[in-house]
Amino acid sequence: MQLASSKLRWFLAMADFVPVFILVLLSTGLALLVLLISVLFGPRRRAQNATKLMPYESGMRPIGVAQRRLPVRFYLIAVLFILFDIEVVFFYPWAAAFRALGWYGFANMLIFAALLLVGYVWLWRKGALEWESVDKS
Amino acid sequence: MMINSTDVVAVLPFISVALGSVGLLIADLLIPAERRHVTAWLAAALLLTAAVIALSLLGSPTFEAFGGMVISDPTAFFLDTLICTIGLVTILLTLRYNQVRGILRGEFYILLALSISGMTLVTHANNLLILLLGIELLSIPLYVLCGIARPRLESEESALKYFLTGAFASGFLVYGIALTYGASGTLSLQTAPAAPNVSGDPLLLIGIGLILVGLGFKVAAVPFHLWAPDTYEGAPTTVTAFMATATKVAGFAALLRVLHGGLPGMESTWQPLVAIIAAATMIVGNLAALAQQNLKRMLAYSSIAHAGYALVGVAAHDTTSVVFYLTGYAFTTLAAFAVITAIGSSEGEEMQFLEAYSGLGRQKPLLGAVLAIAMFSLIGIPPTVGFIGKYFVFQAAVAKGLVWLAVLGVLTSAMAAYYYLRVVMVAFIREGSAAAPLPTPSAPRNLAAAISVAAVFVLGVVPALLLSMIGNGMLSTTP
Numbered sequence: 001m002q003l004a005s006s007k008l009r010w011f012l013a014m015a016d017f018v019p020v021f022i023l024v025l026l027s028t029g030l031a032l033l034v035l036l037i038s039v040l041f042g043p044r045r046r047a048q049n050a051t052k053l054m055p056y057e058s059g060m061r062p063i064g065v066a067q068r069r070l071p072v073r074f075y076l077i078a079v080l081f082i083l084f085d086i087e088v089v090f091f092y093p094w095a096a097a098f099r100a101l102g103w104y105g106f107a108n109m110l111i112f113a114a115l116l117l118v119g120y121v122w123l124w125r126k127g128a129l130e131w132e133s134v135d136k137s
Numbered sequence: 138m139m140i141n142s143t144d145v146v147a148v149l150p151f152i153s154v155a156l157g158s159v160g161l162l163i164a165d166l167l168i169p170a171e172r173r174h175v176t177a178w179l180a181a182a183l184l185l186t187a188a189v190i191a192l193s194l195l196g197s198p199t200f201e202a203f204g205g206m207v208i209s210d211p212t213a214f215f216l217d218t219l220i221c222t223i224g225l226v227t228i229l230l231t232l233r234y235n236q237v238r239g240i241l242r243g244e245f246y247i248l249l250a251l252s253i254s255g256m257t258l259v260t261h262a263n264n265l266l267i268l269l270l271g272i273e274l275l276s277i278p279l280y281v282l283c284g285i286a287r288p289r290l291e292s293e294e295s296a297l298k299y300f301l302t303g304a305f306a307s308g309f310l311v312y313g314i315a316l317t318y319g320a321s322g323t324l325s326l327q328t329a330p331a332a333p334n335v336s337g338d339p340l341l342l343i344g345i346g347l348i349l350v351g352l353g354f355k356v357a358a359v360p361f362h363l364w365a366p367d368t369y370e371g372a373p374t375t376v377t378a379f380m381a382t383a384t385k386v387a388g389f390a391a392l393l394r395v396l397h398g399g400l401p402g403m404e405s406t407w408q409p410l411v412a413i414i415a416a417a418t419m420i421v422g423n424l425a426a427l428a429q430q431n432l433k434r435m436l437a438y439s440s441i442a443h444a445g446y447a448l449v450g451v452a453a454h455d456t457t458s459v460v461f462y463l464t465g466y467a468f469t470t471l472a473a474f475a476v477i478t479a480i481g482s483s484e485g486e487e488m489q490f491l492e493a494y495s496g497l498g499r500q501k502p503l504l505g506a507v508l509a510i511a512m513f514s515l516i517g518i519p520p521t522v523g524f525i526g527k528y529f530v531f532q533a534a535v536a537k538g539l540v541w542l543a544v545l546g547v548l549t550s551a552m553a554a555y556y557y558l559r560v561v562m563v564a565f566i567r568e569g570s571a572a573a574p575l576p577t578p579s580a581p582r583n584l585a586a587a588i589s590v591a592a593v594f595v596l597g598v599v600p601a602l603l604l605s606m607i608g609n610g611m612l613s614t615t616p
Contacts, residue, residue, distance in 0.1 A: 013319075118159050122163070122166060126166075
């Protein structure tokens with residue numbers, strides 16, 4: 001009896017995932033179908049000339065190399081952007097439940113913003129936002 | 138919903154270290170670059186305060202706080218005290234070492250304090266999410282600390298290896314937590330398997346297995362240990378000392394929270410797993426250490442082997458013996474690393490190879506003695522703490538009927554004597570070469586060595602002192 005009910009529970013839990021399984025099947029099937037069509041009906045050219053081997057056959061002629069060197073500062077700015085962009089994720093739910101949370105929520109968000117501000121001041125003073133100068137640490 | 142004062146008391150060590158490290162961040166901006174050691178002393182003061190706070194809370198009763206998210210018991214506060222003390226001793230080790238190698242940066246101490254704040258959260262975790270949060274908070278600053286000696290290649294390599302394997306381990310942990318939640322519908326460690334018809338659910342078993350894998354990575358248990366030797370070797374020695382002690386303690390704190398403090402009624406499920414991992418860890422750690430010529434690498438394998446001994450206590454479901462073992466191991470290892478940080482040329486080249494230590498016992502008898510005491514304690518020779526720690530762990534295993542594990546532990550300890558005694562032999566019996574570097578003098582480092590050696594002897598002679606502080610294990614609804 002116990003075994004049967006635990007099995008039942010298992011199937012009930014799995015039933016929630018049926019749409020996911022259908023999606024996986026459909027997307028895999030569609031991808032295979034597209035590949036199959038292109039293999040069956042696509043023209044087969046044995047000749048491999050320079051135009052055929054270009055990344056974009058009828059596009060612009062590529063100039064230079066793909067692995068260009070970029071200033072590392074772009075990377076730093078990108079990281080900082082993500083950091084301060086993600087913080088908005090925490091502000092949205094608070095804004096949505098602003099009245100329900102009241103002063104308690106407000107105090108918590110104030111603490112959160114203060115911690116964020118400390119990080120901002122730190123990287124500002126360390127020279128992370130300055131494009132030209134060398135870092136001071 | 139509202140926070141009351143008992144909630145705050147439950148995680149007061151965590152709150153003080155976390156807020157303190159934010160304060161440290163600001164203070165570091167105001168301190169001129171040539172007076173960086175001020176940041177180090179401020180961090181030391183912060184950790185001392187946190188250690189005293191945790192120590193004063195040892196007597197408080199066991200209670201849950203923040204709606205059951207965290208828990209406070211004497212064991213948790215004891216682990217907080219231990220971790221903060223290890224951090225304090227590490228800072229004493231760093232002052233001279235970091236200055237010589239040009240890594241006496243404010244960030245070093247801020248990251249150290251942040252990592253410790255994560256550890257003091259892990260010790261109180263009563264919910265799988267808090268556990269994950271604490272483990273991430275302790276790991277991320279450590280990834281940076283390993284690579285802080287950039288542009289040294291070995292430091293960058295160690296940081297990258299630790300980061301990649303650590304992130305991989307976190308993935309296992311998160312996946313395990315997700316499956317556990319899927320099976321039981323709760324993230325609480327107390328109630329997860331208590332839900333009806335859940336304890337035999339394959340989802341729950343896989344989930345707990347994956348959590349064990351994730352935590353096994355963090356404590357460097359075989360077969361999840363391969364990152365440890367490379368990371369320990371390449372990281373600055375002061376960071377290695379911290380990782381081999383504090384991180385190990387925090388990793389075991391997480392294991393104890395999950396297996397001893399939580400998951401009531403699941404002991405028969407996880408015990409064989411942990412026993413097998415413990416056996417493999419003891420054998421592989423000691424066998425690999427036999428072949429090492431590099432002292433830091435040898436200590437890395439030694440730390441893996443000692444994780445195996447502590448896992449014996451975990452398998453035996455005896456929290457007190459595990460915590461006692463870890464305390465003894467931490468102070469012994471800190472003493473060994475105090476000697477390694479002392480030896481090195483003024484240009485910052487580290488002397489990691491065993492050859493560099495030949496004649497140390499004759500030229501510098503005190504440093505040689507500290508090294509010898511550390512090695513004797515790691516073997517487990519009375520009256521050092523290493524002996525008592527192993528005794529408690531093996532006794533717990535025998536009491537639980539895991540006699541084969543205790544026998545294996547004794548056998549591998551005998552094997553370990555070879556590579557520990559070789560260090561003592563090189564330091565005392567072999568003639569020193571003229572090229573051997575003299576240790577750089579440093580009063581704080583000598584203090585750190587003195588504290589560690591004193592702890593090794595005091596705990597070895599009067600273990601009852603510590604046992605009464607640890608308390609009798611963690612709260613769990615099973616007897």
